[in-house]
Amino acid sequence: MKENIKMALQSIMTNKMRSILTMIGIIFGIGAVIVIFSIINGNTENMKRQIIGGSSNSIKIDYGPRKSFLSGNAKSDKESKPDYTPTISRNALKQLETIPNVTAASLYYQEHPYIFIKDQQIDSDVFAVDNRYFDIVTYSLEQGRFFLSQEYDRMTQVCLVSKEFAISALKTENPVADFIEIAGVAFKIIGVLSAEMEEEAGKKVFLPIESALLVQQQYNHKPTILLQAENSEDLERAGKLASVTLTGLVPPSNYIFSIKNSDDIKRTTKEINQSNMVLLGGIASISLIVGGIGVMNTMLVSVTERTGEIGLKKALGAKKKIILWQFLTEAIVLTVLGGIIGLISGLIISKISTGYLGYPFIISYFSIGLSVLFSVSVGIIFGFIPAYRASKLSPIEALRYE
Known part of the structure; x- marks a missing residue:
């Protein structure tokens, strides 16, 4: 040879x-x-x-009725809702980050409360986010600054707004130091953000997560977990493991943590x-x-x-x-x-x-x-x-x- x-x-x-x-x-x-x-x-x-995790390669784990996840329709809310707010600690999120190939876990609340600028009511989503949220969902700073680390742990009356919100609602590209009213509580704008990914664009207001308690009468405190993995192949598996872990942290009920439309993702x-x-x-x-x-x-x-x-x-x-x-x-x-x-x-x-x-x-x-x-x-x-x-x-x- x-x-x-x-x-x-x-x-x-x-x-x-x-x-x-x-x-x-x-x-x-x-x-x-x-x-x-x-x-x-x-x-x-x-x-x-x-399709699965967006440009940030992340997946949302929602809290809702068990049947709504099985049917793939998370809008269903017929089952009796627990009379408590699920508490997800930072230690619990760190536990999720130990799941293989998971790079970050974030907790946030999303609601659509009444927002006023002077006497004008504004239509916009409000996100109460923790200190890992902007590590997963990337925004660039157009004006002002991001939240300080201590502001995430206190009920500080500060907020960030998206560029679309500033232009559409506030009629200016630099509203830093202006005030908006959310559910009757005044918040000072400290920064303007521009979404780096198209799916994250739109009129949005961001609060430090503890500040959500200031307007809690407008929030049902239905938590959402944002889980980021190294690649999309790991997302669904990591999401399922995280869902089981999170559901085990709250008292047994008809409400669980789970991923929406899991079967659609597979198909x-x-x-x-x-x-x-x-x-x-x-x-x-x-x-x-x-x-x-x-x-x-x-x-x-x-x-x-x-x-x-x-x-x-x-x-x-x-x-x-x-x-x-x-x-x-x-x-x-x-x-x-x-x-x-x-x-x-x-x-x-x-x-x-x-x-x-x-x-x-x-x-x-x-x-x-x-x-x-x-x-x-x-x-x-x-x-x-x-x-x-x-x-x-x-x-x-x-x-x-x-």
Whole structure:
């Protein structure tokens, strides 16, 4: 085998241009597979993040009637609601952050109370957030400042507003130091935020979480947990584990912590993967077959050119098996070299392409394994016919060939 590999490398070096042109087909074929897998996997991951966890790769765990989660309709509120407010401590959130692949956990309350600016009523959502919320949901500061650490732990009458709220409701881009009234309590605006992700845009007001107690008559204190994971594949599993943990922290009732529309998430993710695999199979097959035909064509030419050499070896006693393995090894070496170059090139181009498109770069070990398998398979399958043809040549006819 070593001798066959050495002879194959010598043949490749002797016919450099032809070998390079042949390998180009393999390089493009393998590179195309790697790039296609990376781009579609990146796009799939991007879509999953949008569908499952949004751009922040997070998932919401809500508190509501058990039946509403089972039916996938969290609007149902027919079951009797407990007469207490579920208390989720910071220690409980830290416990959630120990779940594998979970990077952060945040508690917040969302409500739609009465907001007044002087005598004008404003329509807007109000979020009472803890100190991890803005680590998960990213906003950039347009004016003023964020909450101080001590403001999260005290009932301070300060708030942040979104840029949309400032322009639409306050008619200014810099309302810092102005006051708004929420449920009869005055709050000073200390900053204006701009959403970095489109799904987080809109008219919003943010309070430190303890300040929600100042307007608690307008809040039902129905908590929402925001859980962030390393990637979308881990979100649902982490959300289920977190839901069980959170439900165990409150007294047993018809109300539980759970994820909305879990079955829809599974179905949508499965459909995305299936459709992408069908697309990949078609494109990859065409690229790989074209590369394989190029190898076979080159090996057929090589057999024709070396007919005299084959005849001489057979006259000296070389068996069909030796001739077969010689040319088969050459085809395999040629395709493996092209495969390695294509693999490296494909990974480099994939990194650049996904970065340009704004997709996460995901190394597909399946596509790498497929590339390695293809490189060897092409050498065997498309190299077999020329190698077999060479082994069947008659020594006398081969020696007479010019």
